[in-house]
Amino acid sequence: MGLYVLEYGNSFLGQEGFPFICILSKAKDLLHFRGLQLCLLKKVLHYGQNDKQNELKMKAITTKLKASHTLFIVLLLSGNPIFAQKQNLNIVFIGNSITYGANLIDPTTEAPPVIACEYLRQQPNIGTVGFSNQGYSGFTTVDFLPSTATAFKKVEAGAHAFTDKQALLIFSVKLGTNDSAVQGPNGSPVTPQDYKQNLKAIADSLLKEFPGCIIVFQHPIWYSPNTYNGAKYLEEGLFRLQSYIPQIDGLVADYAVAYPRQVFTGDKKGFKYFKKHYLTDLNAEQGHQGTFYLHPNKKGAVALGNYWGKAINKVVKQLNR
Numbered sequence: 001m002g003l004y005v006l007e008y009g010n011s012f013l014g015q016e017g018f019p020f021i022c023i024l025s026k027a028k029d030l031l032h033f034r035g036l037q038l039c040l041l042k043k044v045l046h047y048g049q050n051d052k053q054n055e056l057k058m059k060a061i062t063t064k065l066k067a068s069h070t071l072f073i074v075l076l077l078s079g080n081p082i083f084a085q086k087q088n089l090n091i092v093f094i095g096n097s098i099t100y101g102a103n104l105i106d107p108t109t110e111a112p113p114v115i116a117c118e119y120l121r122q123q124p125n126i127g128t129v130g131f132s133n134q135g136y137s138g139f140t141t142v143d144f145l146p147s148t149a150t151a152f153k154k155v156e157a158g159a160h161a162f163t164d165k166q167a168l169l170i171f172s173v174k175l176g177t178n179d180s181a182v183q184g185p186n187g188s189p190v191t192p193q194d195y196k197q198n199l200k201a202i203a204d205s206l207l208k209e210f211p212g213c214i215i216v217f218q219h220p221i222w223y224s225p226n227t228y229n230g231a232k233y234l235e236e237g238l239f240r241l242q243s244y245i246p247q248i249d250g251l252v253a254d255y256a257v258a259y260p261r262q263v264f265t266g267d268k269k270g271f272k273y274f275k276k277h278y279l280t281d282l283n284a285e286q287g288h289q290g291t292f293y294l295h296p297n298k299k300g301a302v303a304l305g306n307y308w309g310k311a312i313n314k315v316v317k318q319l320n321r
Contacts, residue, residue, distance in 0.1 A: 088127040141199060170216060174266075177241065177294075200251055
């Protein structure tokens with residue numbers, strides 16, 4: 001247990017120039033901030049663990065009191081200051097061929113989940129990041145339903161395989177492309193209502209099996225209206241795909257009551273981005289109706305991975321407020 005004292009009205013920096021936030025209040029008030037008790041005193045106090053043993057050393061604060069009413073805040077912290085604490089993550093990416101990294105030279109190093117985790121590891125508030133890529137070509141929400149006991153079992157296994165059991169467990173879900181097809185993939189075409197119910201069934205099972213986990217639903221991305229490979233998508237499929245987006249947002253809103261701060265909408269920018277940049281960021285593939293654009297190339301995978309990473313980190317920051 002360490003007690004660190006900060007003076008309101010002055011700027012103090014800890015090791016590595018990390019800023020500390022002070023709160024002004026009347027004397028004798030007891031404040032609650034993110035689960036920590038902050039007590040206001042009039043004297044400069046500093047108690048703490050041995051600096052050599054503390055991961056983030058606190059520099060001694062020595063100031064000249066300008067007035068007798070100067071207030072100080074004592075942060076009762078266990079271990080390191082919360083302001084500098086990094087969040088470790090375990091992420092299971094649930095998706096289709098886009099998540100898997102189809103058509104990339106090396107999906108194990110180039111797929112969007114890899115890029116998303118690389119982005120997260122570079123963020124100052126993030127510590128270690130483990131991940132499991134549960135993207136399978138041609139899969140729909142139907143394939144991931146717990147009742148089918150197929151892909152969902154692999155998702156469970158991926159989540160249980162993480163060695164850091166204290167890390168925040170996140171499920172990043174990006175499904176819908178194959179659901180929207182006119183014919184071909186399992187269960188397609190999936191109506192918007194059934195799509196929402198399928199996502200709910202998946203999320204309900206995850207929330208029950210992994211208490212405290214976080215679910216982030218990423219919006220699906222654009223594909224060209226002539227897409228027709230082994231499965232038939234075309235303009236009808238693209239229209240249906242766009243109808244899934246409000247279903248995702250509505251589902252997240254529904255969970256706000258039953259599971260507050262556990263289910264979030266993730267990236268919303270990918271659809272428009274790939275619609276605009278399909279010539280440079282999606283692979284040109286030959287299909288039954290000419291050249292179509294569906295899967296991100298290496299450049300597109302970087303863009304999508306960064307979108308996912310930013311969306312996930314936004315959620316992490318919201319949780320730590």
